[in-house]
Every structure is written in C-alpha cells, then in structure tokens.
Amino acid sequence: MQYEGVLRKMQTEIGQPIQYYMVFENDFLNVNQILNKEISINFIKYQCLNCGLDKPIYRQGFCKSCFFDIPSAGDWIMRPELSTAHLDKEDRDLAYEKKVQLQPHIVYLANSSNVKVGVTRKSQVPTRWIDQGAHEAIEILEVPNRYLAGITEVALKNHVGDKTNWRTMLKNEIVDENLVDWRTKLKQYIPEEALPYFIDANTETHLDFPVLRYPKKVKSLNLSKTPSYTGTLIGIKGQYLLFSDDTVFNVRSNEGLYISMRINS
Structure with missing residues (x-):
C-alpha cells in the first residue's frame, strides 16, 4: 500500500489512545493502524503550503517569500x-x-x-x-x-x-x-x-498516546538531508513518528515536503 502527497501536520482525534491521521490530497491514513509495520518514506520535492511551488521550505511549511508575506505567518x-x-x-x-x-x-x-x-x-x-x-x-x-x-x-x-x-x-x-x-x-x-x-x-x-515502546535515544530524521528512510513504526506522540531503531520523524517540522510513503508489511 502506498500513499503520496504533501506533508501537513497529522490530524488527531481524542480517544484511548489518541487516533492519528495523515491527510493527503486524494487519500488519508489512520496511522494507528500501521503500528508495528515497516514503512518507507521518500522525499520527492518541496510544495509550499501557500503558493504550491517547488521552492525550499523556510518555516511552518512555507517558502521564504510566502512566510514573510502571508497573514497566517x-x-x-x-x-x-x-x-x-x-x-x-x-x-x-x-x-x-x-x-x-x-x-x-x-x-x-x-x-x-x-x-x-x-x-x-x-x-x-x-x-x-x-x-x-x-x-x-x-x-x-x-x-x-x-x-x-x-x-x-x-x-x-x-x-x-x-x-x-x-x-x-x-x-x-x-x-x-x-x-x-x-x-x-x-x-x-x-x-x-x-x-x-x-x-x-x-x-x-x-492524554494517552499510541506508543508500543519509547526510544532510549532519539535520532531525528530530516528528509531534506536524508531523502529515503525505512523503519518499523512503534509509536506516535505529539507530531512525531517513533521507529524501532530510535529514529524519530517530526511530521509538523517537515510540512511542505511532498513525499511517498509505502507500507511494507
């Protein structure tokens, strides 16, 4: 199963545990359902959340020119x-x-x-x-x-x-x-x-977060620097995906990146 689109912060629903959703233009994924599964994330391009252009993201999912112009920033x-x-x-x-x-x-x-x-x-x-x-x-x-x-x-x-x-x-x-x-x-x-x-x-x-195991050390994944990553998802907390090798991925800080994500197992 594969998903593709621009990253935005995960939507959430209060529950025991909290439910997380990744929402793309033509699809959405309940992230809780892929806990303990291997997933691959690949960076394809930038897509500013305001202008939609393939320009490096500056802050909050916006390119530099949009960040200093739009009222929501x-x-x-x-x-x-x-x-x-x-x-x-x-x-x-x-x-x-x-x-x-x-x-x-x-x-x-x-x-x-x-x-x-x-x-x-x-x-x-x-x-x-x-x-x-x-x-x-x-x-x-x-x-x-x-x-x-x-x-x-x-x-x-x-x-x-x-x-x-x-x-x-x-x-x-x-x-x-x-x-x-x-x-x-x-x-x-x-x-x-x-x-x-x-x-x-x-x-x-x-609040009760869906985490199977917490990392002992944390290694932050930056898709702009490491455009491809594969790991087993073991938890979701805040806006972070937690993986079994102690890698953590902050979805919100990567807003505006267009990615593909494949569920391998």
Whole structure:
C-alpha cells in the first residue's frame, strides 16, 4: 500500500489512545493502524503550503517569500502578545487577524517534559496539547482575544517554563505533576486585566498516546538531508513518528515536503 502527497501536520482525534491521521490530497491514513509495520518514506520535492511551488521550505511549511508575506505567518502567531487586532491595527491583513485574534483563547499548563505555560485558541483544545505530546494539561484562563492570552503567558513564563524538551518528551522521561496546585500558585502573577478570566473549577485532562515502546535515544530524521528512510513504526506522540531503531520523524517540522510513503508489511 502506498500513499503520496504533501506533508501537513497529522490530524488527531481524542480517544484511548489518541487516533492519528495523515491527510493527503486524494487519500488519508489512520496511522494507528500501521503500528508495528515497516514503512518507507521518500522525499520527492518541496510544495509550499501557500503558493504550491517547488521552492525550499523556510518555516511552518512555507517558502521564504510566502512566510514573510502571508497573514497566517505573522509574528503574532508565535508571540501572541504582539496581537493588535483588538486595537483595530493591521499587521498584514486586518480582516484575517480579527478573525483569528478576536476569538476565545485559552492559557493553559501542560506537562510533556516539564510543566509549561502555553496559549491556544479555545477551538484547538485539546488538539494543541496532543500536538505538544503532553500527557496531562489544565486550563488557567479563557480570555476573549489573543492579546490578553499573550500578555498572561509572558507574565507567567517568568515563574514556569514555556518550552518543551522534545527529547525528554519522546523518551517519556516524565513526572506527574499536580497541575491544579500549579495553577493556584501561579494565579498571583496573572496580569490584572486578565485576572477576571481565571478559571477556578476544572480538572486535569490526561492524554494517552499510541506508543508500543519509547526510544532510549532519539535520532531525528530530516528528509531534506536524508531523502529515503525505512523503519518499523512503534509509536506516535505529539507530531512525531517513533521507529524501532530510535529514529524519530517530526511530521509538523517537515510540512511542505511532498513525499511517498509505502507500507511494507
């Protein structure tokens, strides 16, 4: 069985365990169903997720010219505190920015390699936690726009992490934390204008990833440098495929690469 198309981040569905899907233009694959099977991945060409041209991918699946032009790659995506749509100020496309920024956002704590603070649109819960490989997460605030979420994240990351150690996450070297206690402890650092949106009463969400065995060491596969790879799939966590030889493949960081993938056994 063979699949071909441009890589995009895997779609997910909450479950016990989480279900993963690779979606191509004319086909899709439930990745859980090929656990313990040998698969071959071959890089064919680049295909920018915006213009569709065969140009080297710069960041987020876009070629360099698209990355610095399109509204969906503005600086406020990675740094939500830079959002300005609530002030009616345009960055690249005000209509797009209002659509994305002026909707409910969640400030959360997640535990993937350590406890970290993060921001996501409410519509992306729990997808964002799954993509980060978090085995537990909890909401702290629900705010009406991205700016309030961003300034809260900036304030809290002085007292808790804001990055995931992806190697630790993939090796599953994790410690369970009481995120309710963390949330209570961090409340005092929330900016005054965001404090009315604090969520007092909710519980942790626990996530179960489809992994047969975690790698002891991790070797990252970069298809631009190693255009062909064959290995036995033993797990999926975050946006990573885990293989029996300790190779790991980050599907999201390879968005915009056009590949073929064959299921060998």
